Amino acid sequence: TLDLTCRKDPCFVKFSEMEKMANIQAEINEVQPLLLSVTIFSTLQFYFIGKKCEILQDMNRHLEAILKEKRALRKRLIKPRSQDSLPIEATFHKYLVELLTEAVTFIEKLESHLQTVRSIPQIPNIMKDMGTALTKTEVLVMELEELAEQILKWRELQKEVYSD
Numbered sequence: 001t002l003d004l005t006c007r008k009d010p011c012f013v014k015f016s017e018m019e020k021m022a023n024i025q026a027e028i029n030e031v032q033p034l035l036l037s038v039t040i041f042s043t044l045q046f047y048f049i050g051k052k053c054e055i056l057q058d059m060n061r062h063l064e065a066i067l068k069e070k071r072a073l074r075k076r077l078i079k080p081r082s083q084d085s086l087p088i089e090a091t092f093h094k095y096l097v098e099l100l101t102e103a104v105t106f107i108e109k110l111e112s113h114l115q116t117v118r119s120i121p122q123i124p125n126i127m128k129d130m131g132t133a134l135t136k137t138e139v140l141v142m143e144l145e146e147l148a149e150q151i152l153k154w155r156e157l158q159k160e161v162y163s164d
Contacts, residue, residue, distance in 0.1 A: 027152075031145060038141070042134055046127075053123055060117040067114065077103070 066073070088096055 027149070035141075038138070045130075049127065049130075053120075056116070056120050056123075059113075060120050063110075063113055063117050066110075077107075
C-alpha cells in the first residue's frame with residue numbers, strides 16, 4: 001500500500017531528466033576533443049606522407065637518370081683518367097681517396113636505391129590501406145563510445161537496484 005500511495009512529484013522527474021541531459025552533454029564534450037585530435041592527426045599524417053612521396057619521386061627521377069647513364073658511368077670509372085686530367089696536388093690526395101670511397105659505396109648501394117624507387121608505385125595501395133585502417137579505427141571508437149554509454153547506464157541501474 002505504501003508503494004501505491006508513493007507518487008513522484010513532477011518537479012523531481014524533470015530534475016532527474018535535466019540531470020541526465022547534463023551528464024550526456026558532459027560526455028559529448030569529453031568526446032569531441034578526442035575526435036578533433038584524431039582528425040587533425042590523420043590530416044597531418046596524410047600531408048607528411050604526401051611530402052615524403054614527392055621526395056621519393058624526385059629521388060626516383062634522379063636515379064632513373066643515373067640508370068640511363070649507367071654504362072657511361074661504368075666506362076668512366078673503369079677507364080684510367082690519370083692521363084686525361086690535371087695532376088692532383090699531394091695535399092688533396094686524402095680528399096680524393098675519401099671521394100673514391102664514397103663513390104664505391106654509392107655504387108654498392110645503387111641496387112638498394114633502385115629497389116626503393118621500384119616500390120614507389122605501391123604507395124597508392126599503401127595509402128588506400130591506411131585509409132581503410134583509419135575508417136575501421138573510427139568505427140571502433142564509435143562502438144567503444146556506445147559500449148561506454150551502455151556500461152554507464154548499467155552502472156546507474158545497478159546503483160538504483162542496490163540503493164532500493
